Amino acid sequence: MSEQPSPDELVLSSATLRVTISPFGARVTSVLAPDRDGRQGEVTVGPADARGWLDDVAYLGASVGRVANRIRHGHFSLDGVEHQLATGPDGHTLHGGPGSFDRRAWTVRSHTERPAGGEVELALVSPDGDNGFPGRVEVTAGYVLDGDLLTITYRATTDRTTPVNVTNHTYWNLAGTGSVEGHLVTVHAGRYVPVDEDLLPTGELAPVDRTPFDLRQATPIGRHLRDGHPQLLRAQGYDHTLVLDEPVTGEALRPAARLHDPASGRTLTITTDQPGIQFYSGNFLDGSVRYRGGAARQGDAVCLETQYFPDSVNQPQFPEIWLSPGEVYESRTELRLSVE
């Protein structure tokens, strides 16, 4: 079970769920959900104490941006101007670069509680030149809880054209602790984004047919992890964007993914307006951090991050992520936690 929220955390409660949000990185720090016997349990991975959030390097529950995922060599050119971003140890930019949205103190704009749930809105200004990105970006993160449904909405505006691709980086474990390899995952995607040895896209959108990425039928996460597929060897597991199938005409949100824990019955169903989802099987968790339920090791949590495709700024054939003055970036993802 989760600890008491620290004083700056914001709680949203409904008859079924209890969601805790922190202004530090606009993070989801806890989600309590019932199992099929009605027993509430933690379904996200978080550190054992408050200090752990500050020390976190895994983006636990965080809002990541300005551009989630990887940008090759932290470099792109826009309207003939070359832009160099802050890079990490591998020479590329991950999740907006060091000290980005996930580590900033967001401002609490509103926190409303209602019997069926409630909402929180957080805001952040990313200044012109932030980690090398052009333009001053104003971004909001909205969390709305209504019964068993949590909706996450990101909005952003800019005063100069800049790339924007924000996502939430919650690590799910519907059993609370232990391996998620027995969780069943379904992803509504007929193609995926193969990566090179640096986990950057090769530029291809490959069919999932006859690969471990064909998750269109519910599949235990662990089923193919040891198959030796070159893409899984490269990433030490799943760490890939899947290209979500087109939404049914007229529907604002498309089915993205479903995660089901057969033991507890807990089921997470994700729909989104985003074209892709990063399926990350917690490959780099190494047991070195004390989490709420003990040490989380490789495969003890899964991230399902709705977003545009990685390195889109350097891949003209991918859907573009440029935001210009006068436009509003908006990303909406619905997370339903039920029991089946």
Ligand code: BGC
């Ligand atoms: C990335 C992983 C990375 C992780 C950071 C994920 O979104 O795809 O490669 O290690 O974030 O914890």
